[in-house]
Amino acid sequence: NGLLRDASVPRELGLLHIDVDGNDYWIWKAIDSVDPVVTIVEYNAVFGPTRTITVPYDPAFQRTRAHFSNLYWGASLAALHRLGTDRGFAFVGCNSAGNNAYFVRRDRLRGGVREIPLAEGFVDSKFRESRDRDGRLTFLRGSARLESIRGLPVVNVESGATEAL
Secondary structure: OHHHHHOOOOOEEEEEEEOOOOOHHHHHHHOOOOEEEEEEEEOOHHHOOOOOEEOOOOOOOOHHHHOOOOOOOOEOHHHHHHHHHHOOEEEEEEOOOOOEEEEEEHHHOOOOOOOOOHHHHOOOOOOOOOEOOOOOEOOOOOHHHHHHHOOOEEEEOOOOOEEEO
């Protein structure tokens, strides 16, 4: 909020894009100094389409330091969907690469842009950037990606409880 205010960003903002490979959910939740029409937020498809989870907030979060695999970061699409809904946004889809979710403020839906169900809009990530303990690419796909980070802590945004992935 301070950065946005210091930059004299107007309250009514056309587009806000959050992509920091870590605290994306927490940043969107905290921003109240602008009122964007469209918000794009990066999601972690490895977390799956249904669990409302995010990594715990850590101001020093760095994706590769958090876990060698490079797969433990950000929030699930379901967590961002819930936050967007609470903030008055309609979920309108994801990009074909499976890493960005698009939300439009409900009062600005027009011209054939419509809200879609979460299950219809989820796109699994096409990225294969996982790494082993030595930093070498492993190119994991499918459920092997989730298995490589199973047991790490995540916050269930519905209950507020920290649980194991």
